[in-house]
Amino acid sequence: MWKLNPRALRYLNEVSRQGSLRKAAARLNVDVSAISRQLHQLEEEIGLPVGYRNGQGFVPTEVGEELISLYRQQKASEDATLSRIEALQDLRRGQVTLAVGEGFIADLISAPLQSFMQHYPDIAISVEMAGANEAVRLVKEDEVDLALVYAPQPDSALHCHVTRNRPLDLITPPGHPLSRKGRPDIHDVLNYPLALIDQQFGMGQLPRLVEQLEHIRFKPQLKTNSVSVLKNFVLSGMGLTFMPRLTVHEEVMAGKIICLPAPHPLLARAEAQIISHKGRELTVAGERLLRHLSEGMLFFSQGR
Incomplete structure (x- = not known):
């Protein structure tokens, strides 16, 4: 049984995200040779290549994609565990990132987000404007915790927490x-x-x-x-x-x-949804915000 090196998985994830060893090294503030060495050792350990280079940059193999998925799940679980520990300190710290379609902004800002921030002043909220396709990408690449989307395409990699019929x-x-x-x-x-x-x-x-x-x-x-x-x-x-x-x-x-x-x-039949990446455990702050938005936003509350 292999014992995968967490550092190698972290490097592989960043190389995949950045598209090259050089960009990943700059992002991680390490030498390119250190990343190359870790990836080589990882490939030797499992006996299969984790990626290859083409004209567009570094492309993970199917094995590499599995390892990247494992790393992201482990990282999300670690973040969630740490967040639950913080919850024992009355949510005095935390951060939640949202991708939001422009059509939701007035509903989001009017009262629900304001009341949440008043109730949890030490939770930092980051909101990124994104259309449905971009929001789904951000969720699947674990760049945001949650996304508010309208009429997204079905995707087995997504978990839908709330869905409401909101006709176009x-x-x-x-x-x-x-x-x-x-x-x-x-x-x-x-x-x-x-x-x-x-x-x-x-x-x-x-x-x-x-x-x-x-x-x-x-x-x-x-x-x-x-x-x-x-x-x-x-x-x-x-x-x-x-x-x-x-x-x-x-x-x-x-x-x-x-x-x-x-x-x-x-x-x-169009629907508004709150989604996250399937298999990624939300932090306590993320769960609190999800509940707050599903109850407080007109788009997602029952009977509206």
């Missing part, structure tokens, strides 16, 4: 012809100026799937990677877009935007 509705300016129709059909949308968000976002992927299912083609007058730009496109009266109602909740309540039911079953 049709958003129009007040007085728009479709606002008087009640429940427009998806084909009605083709007759008016439209803005769509990029496909890196769940909100952008769903309309593309509708196009394939219905054999239609949206011709957006505006494409963007910003939820704010989409919202202002509608606020200015320029045209329509697709958004979850909660993303424009304040504008709807103020009568500045009209929210119509999702004009297609696929859009009506």
Whole structure:
């Protein structure tokens, strides 16, 4: 039975993440030769290569991927254990990293995050803006603890803690012809100026799937990677877009935007989720924040 060297696993993980021994050495503040030596010894011990170099840099083999996964699971378990020890000190220390889609920001910042930070002032929260695809990548590479995502693609490497049906509705300016129709059909949308968000976002992927299912083609007058730009496109009266109602909740309540039911079953089934990397144990701080967000955010609380 092998006894794997923790330092070698750490070096392998960093080389894989950085893409080269040189970059990993700079990141770890060690000599390249030290990393090379550790990886060579690791390969000699298990009798199989852990990676190879190509034009793009260092690429782990299947064996290397298994070892990297083992290292990350061990590191996550170690972090969780240390966090639970800290919990015995009333959560006086801790850190949680979040990847968050732009559409969740107003809901996140309005009250839930503020009340959590007031209750746990010594837990540091790091929030990184990311579309669904980028958020999933950050979770799978263990660069964030949790992600708030909208309409992500199914992925067996993810664990979904909370899921809520939040349809991708049709958003129009007040007085728009479709606002008087009640429940427009998806084909009605083709007759008016439209803005769509990029496909890196769940909100952008769903309309593309509708196009394939219905054999239609949206011709957006505006494409963007910003939820704010989409919202202002509608606020200015320029045209329509697709958004979850909660993303424009304040504008709807103020009568500045009209929210119509999702004009297609696929859009009506869209979900908001809180996810983490399957097999990675959350720290106590992460578990507390997860519970706080699932109970306090409109997107995730029950009956909203």
